[in-house]
Amino acid sequence: MMPPQPASVPDYQQKIKQVFAEVGKVVVGQHYMLNRLLIGLFTGGHILLEGVPGLAKTLTISTLSKVLHLHFQRVQFTPDLLPSDLVGTMIYNQNQSEFEVKKGPIFANLVLADEVNRSPAKVQSALLEAMQEKQVTIGETTYPLDLPFLVLATQNPVEQEGTYPLPEAQVDRFMMKVYVDYLKKTDELEVMRRMANMSYVGEVSPVLTKEDIFGIRQQINQxxxxxxxxxxxxxxxxxxxxxxxxxxxxxxxxxxxxxxxxxxxxxxxxxxxxxxxxxxxxxxxxxxxxxxxxxxxxxxxxxxxxxxxxxxxxxxxxxxxxxxxxx
Missing domain, CATH: 1.10.8.80 (Magnesium chelatase subunit I, C-Terminal domain)
Incomplete structure (x- = not known):
């Protein structure tokens, strides 16, 4: 059986247009934010989104994840979050009488770090290793992460209580920091109409596979x-x-x-x-x-x-x- 042939550049371009169309079924406007998320995805760069609440940061990322054939995990960062809650831990298996690894949500292709600046230094340190080295350490063993691996983080610039400033070394690991602005009047009108209809459900279909993403990365290299x-x-x-x-x-x-x-x-x-x-x-x-x-x-x-x-x-x-x- 012959292996599948990589898609041509026009095919990739068409699929990217489909991604925008599918996400647009759920998210109104925010074309700029989605463009930056795709740049991060296609170049392997982590993205930090900053904006006031209610601008569809989390919704855009979660919707994008549904349009991709990728493993997605969302982690809500809180002051009491522990590194083991993120990367996993060793648990004792009584049946086998030995310890075994229970992997955490960081073992995904797309990780949404929601309100990333709400967790203390130890959690940020664990996230930093994953972002930079594409691996995590549990106990004395290091585990590689599945590729592609991308951290899409959000933070709220308004509330300062209960937040921790991100270390400079970690901020530098984000390829881009994108400021998310308010919608235009016409877009907000459409959002209001959609959300007022409580029966509205925006269904999206997967478009891009891992192979597509790696293929697009090769094209961008050229x-x-x-x-x-x-x-x-x-x-x-x-x-x-x-x-x-x-x-x-x-x-x-x-x-x-x-x-x-x-x-x-x-x-x-x-x-x-x-x-x-x-x-x-x-x-x-x-x-x-x-x-x-x-x-x-x-x-x-x-x-x-x-x-x-x-x-x-x-x-x-x-x-x-x-x-x-x-x-």
């Missing part, structure tokens, strides 16, 4: 990016570290730390994914600029003086995109 644009990415990254060298002297006093090398890798991958989703096999400068804010915003660390003067990372990124030339 998207061409010129040396000029690669150097442009490096200049953007270095401008966050030493703004004064890029005619951004007014920001120098506010920057405590610029972005890490993971930012340049993430920008490179994300720009290729944007080009692929736009049905191109080459990267344009606009592709890099489109994802720059989401890739850089959570990696720039400003000092207290910036907070006092009302300077945001968004202000610095916008200034960098204006000032740094493509040479």
């Amino acid at each position: 998207v061409q990016i010129s040396e000029t644009l690669e150097k442009y990415i490096i200049e953007l990254v270095f401008a966050t570290r030493k703004p004064a060298e890029y005619d951004l002297t007014e920001f120098q006093q506010y920057v405590q730390f610029g972005v890490s090398p993971r930012a340049s890798i993430a920008l490179h991958r994300a720009a290729k994914a944007v080009a692929f989703l736009d049905e191109r096999d080459y990267v344009l400068p606009e592709d890099i600029k489109e994802v720059a804010t989401d890739v850089l915003n959570h990696r720039i660390l400003l000092n207290y003086e910036a907070e006092a003067d009302g300077i945001r990372t968004q202000d610095l990124i916008e200034a960098i995109l204006r000032k740094v030339p493509i040479s």
